[in-house]
Amino acid sequence: MACHLDQAFVIRFEEWRALYLCSNPIPKFIHFTSNEILLRAFEGKDRVHIIDFDIKQGLQWPSLFQSLASRTNPPSHVRITGVGESKQELNETGDRLAGFAEALNLPFEFHPVVDRLEDVRLWMLHVKDKESVAVNCIFQLHKTLYDGSGGALRDFLGLIRSTNPSIVLMAEQEAEHNELSLETRVSNSLRYYSAIFDSIDYSLPLDSPVRMKVEEMFAREIRNIIACEGSDRVERHESFEKWRRRMEQGGFRCVGISEREMLQSQMLLKMYSCENYSVSKRGQDAALTLSWLDQPLYTVSAWTQVDVAGSSSSFSLPS
Secondary structure (H helix, E strand, O other): OHHHHHHHHHOOOOHHHHHHHHHOHHHHHHHHHHHHHHHHHOOOOOEEEEEEOOOOOOOOHHHHHHHHHOOOOOOOEEEEEEEEOOHHHHHHHHHHHHHHHHHOOOOEEEEEEEOOHHHOOHHHHOOOOOOEEEEEEEOOHHHHOOOOOOHHHHHHHHHHHHOOOOEEEEEEEOOOOOOOOHHHHHHHHHHHHHHHHHHHHHHOOOOOHHHHHHHHHHHHHHHHHHHOOHHHOOOOOOOHHHHHHHHHHOOEEEOOOOHHHHHHHHHHHHOOOOOOEEEEEEOOOOEEEEEEOOEEEEEEEEEEEEOOOOOEOOOOOOO
16 A cells, blocks of 8 residues: 555656656655654654755655654644645645645644745744654755855754754765866766766666666756856755764764665665665764765765753664
8 A cells, every 4th residue: 555655646747757766866865864863852752843955746754644644642733834835735735745645644734935045034933832843955055155245054054943843854966066276177977977977877868768867967057066156056055064063063963874774775775786886884874875976966964953051952872
């Protein structure tokens, strides 16, 4: 039943997105690893609220719904606040997620926020008392580095802190594409995207229309990294160690990766029968990185807020 529902949910999306999701482990690595961390954070919680700052079609959430609904004591209420710039896309995503949750008998509410990331304010997010709040930042934080002074990132992290989150999920490209030197950015991009396109070669045939769409997506990233400056350059990817310093300066502590998430990611890669992919812990078990051969590609990490006394929330890495 669960597999049938999941498949029905996916094929409603644009064909190329669905096929890429099935043919390449990158999206599943990011979504499933993040969801495993969320399940830890939501253990024993009755009312849960996920704030997704770039929800798009909501591909991440069906598997989480299934896991929550299968618990002995599932939450009595699940709410997702989805942020995006298209009202139509948000409404369609909300309707699909509501239908999926209903099929699982999972009490669900969707709250759309139609606005740009930098214009979102706390009152728009409708955070309520007695909710366990999780903030989902998938490929969003690097877009706040455009101003050079760090003000945009500080403001965004301040907004996240104001929601009093139990957990903050972060996924970013494991790359150095935010260097001042154009020559360095070109060199780093060449190495990084060579590995990306090698992985696409393995996943999709040359004449695949899905491949064309995926290559166009990465081409836009490369063009922005190389050809744009100032506020126009939003693809400012940085390594996990740099993000760790930024997050700690912003009042957050990394909660680490458990063996469960590591093992689950390794099992996921076995489904694709490709030894060129690997997963490894980064920064003393602080984060989990997916690599193609010797090139790190994407890193998933989780963070909790540090209060003024220097302690953090009750969420912690299991022993």
